[in-house]
Amino acid sequence: MDAAEYGAVRHSKIHPRFLNTNSTSHKWAFGAIAELLDNAADASASQAIMEMRVFEVPGGSDGSGTEPLEALIIMDNGTGVDREQMHRLLSFGHSEKAALLLAQQNGERDVAADHKPIGRYGNGFKSSSMRLGRDALVLSKTKEFCTVGLLSQSFLESVDADDVLVPIVSWRHGKDERGEDTYELLPDIKDGEAEQSLAIISKHSIFSSAEEIMGQFMPIGDTGTLIIMTRLRGFDTGALELDYRSTPEDIVLHDPTAEDGVFQKERHNQRAGSKIKLDYSLRAYLTYLYKVPRMQIYLQGAKVKTRRMTGMLSSRHIETYKPNFVAEPATIQIGFSESQHEYGMMIYHRNRLIKPYVRVGIQNDPDERGMGVLGIVEADFLQPTHNKQDFDDSRTHYRTLLKKCAETLKSFWWDNVERGEAEAAEEEAAGALFSGQRRTRKRKAPMMDRWIQCDFPECLKWRKVPANYDLEPYKDGTTPWYCQYHPDPAWANHDVPEEQELVEP
Template sequence: MLEHARVHPKFLHSNATSHKWAFGAIAELLDNAVDEIQNGATFVKIDKIDIAKNNSPALVFQDDGAGMDPNGIRKCMSLGYSSKKSNTTIGQYGNGFKTSTMRLGADAIVFSRSTRSGKATQSVGLLSYTFLRRTGQDDVIVPMIDIDISKERPQPIIYGSSEDWSTNLDILLKWSPFSTKDELFQQFDDIGTHGTKVIIYNLWLNDEGIYELSFDDDDEDIRLRDESVHDGKRVHAKELERRSHISYHLRYSLRAYTSMLYLEKFKNFKIILRGIPVKQFNIADEFRYPEIIKYRPQIATIEQATTEIKVGFIKEAPKLPVCGYNVYHKNRLIRPFWKVTMDGSALGNGVVGVLEANFIEPAHDKQDFERSSLFQRLEARLKKIIYDYWSSHSHVFGYRTPQMPADKSKRIPIPDQPPTVNTFNPFPSPSSQGGPVIREINISNATSVRTVAAPPPHMRNSTGVRNNFQPVQLTPQPAVTDTRNKHVGKSVEEISQENIQLFMKCEEYVKKETEMEQTVRNLEKELEEAKSKCAQLAMLVDAKKKEMQQV
């Protein structure tokens, strides 16, 4: 007879560390509820309750989905099993419930009601790290009880013996937040005929011995503690303004994070946080001068991989230096405000994009993507879209786009003719445009995108590329066009491709420059340490010489 694979209780704790961010763990539990929309779920509630046993807070997640029968709850609370076969569901690995609950607290108890094939059941399961640790278990044991509620009087569902059922009930009462059988079964009262409730208790503390999640700062929210707010340091007005934006706020406010967690707005489903529905928010709805770029990666094995990338200025531009992409996968936010441009550069300030990238795979914690070749190509394309958009629109706020320095050795031949003067297009507001500008990009035709100029060397300093986009007074000039000699010297496509390559090289040089500067600083530090040691040794030698002379 083959033995089953044992999983030590310590694995529960170590496995939960895949979630570095507490809100990422909460999002996993919300995903389970959202996946139940296809089964008729209309809400998921997130709230805080107080445990009477030890007067401590606990997290509650409750939905009105189809619920789990005895077989379903066992699959849910086992490791590495997923019954989700649909490509539209968010969870695929079957490990999210365990990692997320154990990331938030030491213990979790699950209540679920469902009806399958005309049989109504209710089940209770306990995943308790505290129980396993204190009883010295070397295997993960999950106490569960099931009850048939199809008939007038509920009947326990017995698999082995009635003593086994009673033993499981006793463990539940001893290690759960509920001391009596009545208290335990009262948790089903607000579930109704179908649904699931998860209570996570013995919540984790931070290094200072304070609960990681804060329930007292805002009665309508659950927050993570922002250390910069409590450090007592004076905050400048610009920093306060930056912190007021959702790109900062979502890192510490669950309400802000969940408002952006799903791309498409729900029609008949609500996320209710501490009794108040969360208002869904898509930052693309507020874009100024929006554009839509269709991106089509070359993937022979994936049909309909084309995605729309919406890009535009945030409404607070140009005051707030927010830049990046909100990247979704199967409607779920994976990377919020992903900055693809270089740090310290003003290029792209205020430009934000939104896209759903179902052709790349998210990491197991759903807070990043796997570093595949598809991901790398997408990153390069998103970077270029930011640069192209900036070069075409930055004049709206009085910024001047840097131009490539003239290369006298490779100058394009131009015949003796009247010059062509290009003027900036005065982009109207979105309301007057009648909709965003739409462009199409095929990864196999990179030259179909507008060109972007690299920063010239004279606009750089020793610390890299400067914030070299300075406000200028624009004086629109009438456009003068010349239809003669359209094809002179290099083609637009060739110039476009050359510009892209030059810009990429510029970025590589800046990166190398930063690395070299760090190396120089490290060497200078080592040199100072060596000089200090030499001085100490010289003093020791002098002291020894004096001792020898005295002798």
């Protein structure tokens, strides 16, 4: 029977307080930001711009003046959403990611061949936006429509709502004879819907008129989405959790209980005084968020210099792991990292970082074994939890993978470190070495793929360059690099397909 036949049965409602309760699944603010960037990537965005800034909004003791309101803004150039898609975005349990993946597999949607959407619960936008701020204004532009929607705890509390109301207004946009933008309000689905929705958005957002709202579509470009989150989360001291003032071109996670004022996750065997930068620096986290980045990200006005993760490994060893319960094997790539204090397994799902710096095997022992060794693991067979910061381990698949990573690490450490130490000890015992010349480490000749990404927005392909190619001018991301700079003419063209990474052991 169809659900419509049960019209007499009561419907379950979601109380507005659930917006805050639901947001607590994100213990870490950067995880919430990553969810919003995932949505941009799934919408085929090649660029995302993120910044925090201050708006002046009506306020003051008598309401006649203005007061500052800080906001977190994320804008992308993806495909955008129309009125019905906006409603699903602001509702619970509606996800188009599975259908998107199927359309991609059937060749019905033009997206990067290696991009697979990771969302599936239809909860990501709600939980992440409400984790960062109490109110979220969403403006989205498709090739035909401009749509604005508001998810606001402030509004719902002010009207004592017992259900989640999401005001949405949509216009058909075009050009007139003079080439100027035109906006035609779409007819109501319900009588008075557009008028009421526009009145709510004008009163409870940072824009107080339809003209102001429509003016925000211009920076978006041809298509894309702009999210403005306000009434951001802070502490009793008045300080915001997201600190954009202390560090230029970055957003730092503030922790008033920490001695230095910045957040740090607890990790086993982390040396005192050493910190993992991606725990508290958004710029550092975004550098590693995608194993093979396909989107340019700008933070506080400066481009994030993304890295191809496997290009960070020297003496790289590759191993595949295929338990009998999966169709496709996981790839474990392991090698020496650039920093001895940043080590562990970086575990990705569908190109997205889920668990950074997971210590396995000998890395958990109270000595220095395994320090400085980084693993890059692509585990698409695992299922992330709904906040995408951990894995569902109800069937022990995750623990089984960690066991395999521990075995791979132990073997790598023996081949690259302990074997050399054992040989040196034998030589020393035989009198072949003088005192003080004992080798403490033997590493194989470094094997490090050197990759650089083309900065042309319509390309963004990764190119492998020779070991003697000078990458220093492009290291900080301020100087663009393009395919035509490649020293090998065979790769010096945007139309040449990207070289495949060696992943066979």
